[in-house]
Amino acid sequence: MGEALDGIDLNGKDVVNLTTSTPVQARQRARWAEGRGARFLDGGIMAVPPMTGRPETGGYIFHSGDAVRFERHREVLEAPAGAESAGADPGRAALHDIALLSAMTGMFAGITHAFALMRPEKDYDRARFATLLAERLGVxxxxxxxxxxQLESGDCTEGVTSGLAMMSAANDTLLATARDQSADPRLLTPCMELMRHRAARGHGDEGLAGTAGPLGGE
Structure with a gap:
C-alpha cells in the first residue's frame, strides 16, 4: 500500500486499506494517512476470493477507523462483501481479522491431525469421517x-466440567495414539504444553480460558 500511494497527493482523500496487517501496522498506517491529509479506514477481509461479490456466501469485511467515512461509503464498501464496523480504533479491524484467522488455524490443525490419525486404517472412509468431524466441531x-x-467474569473455573488437570492427563493418551498411528503430534503439542504448564502452576481446576493469559504469564 505504501508503495502504491508513494508520491500521490492524498490531501482530502478517503483511504481504505484492505491489505492484511497487524493492529499495530494499521494504527501506524492511519497516522501516516492522516499526516498526509487523508481520512483512513482499515479493513480485515473475512472471505476467500470465490466469496467476493456473492452476498449469499456470507463473506464480510471488518472496517475500523473514521466512523463518518464508514457510513458515507457503506454502499461502496459492501460491493465486494458485507461491511461490518469494528469501531473507531484503526487497529481493531485487523485485530478481529487476525483473531478469527488464528482460531481457524487451530481448528484446521485439529482437523488435519484427526485425518492423520485415521490415515493408516485400511477401511477408512474419508467422506464419512469428514461428516462426523464437521458435526462434532459444530457441537x-x-x-x-x-x-x-469465564473471561468476562474473571473466574476461569465457572461451569467447567473438564479442567486443565484432567485434560492434561488425557493428553498422554492422545499423544500415545499419535505415535501408534504414525501421526506427527506437533500440530497439537504447543497447546498441550500450555495446558500442562498452567495446571502445574495450581490452576488445574480451570478450563481452557485459563490459558488465554499474556505471553509468559501464570
Missing part, C-alpha cells in the same frame, strides 16, 4: 460462549 463450537463468559 463443540459453543465452547466459545463459555470461554467468553
Amino acid at each position: 463443540m463450537s459453543g465452547a466459545a460462549h463459555e470461554l467468553a463468559a
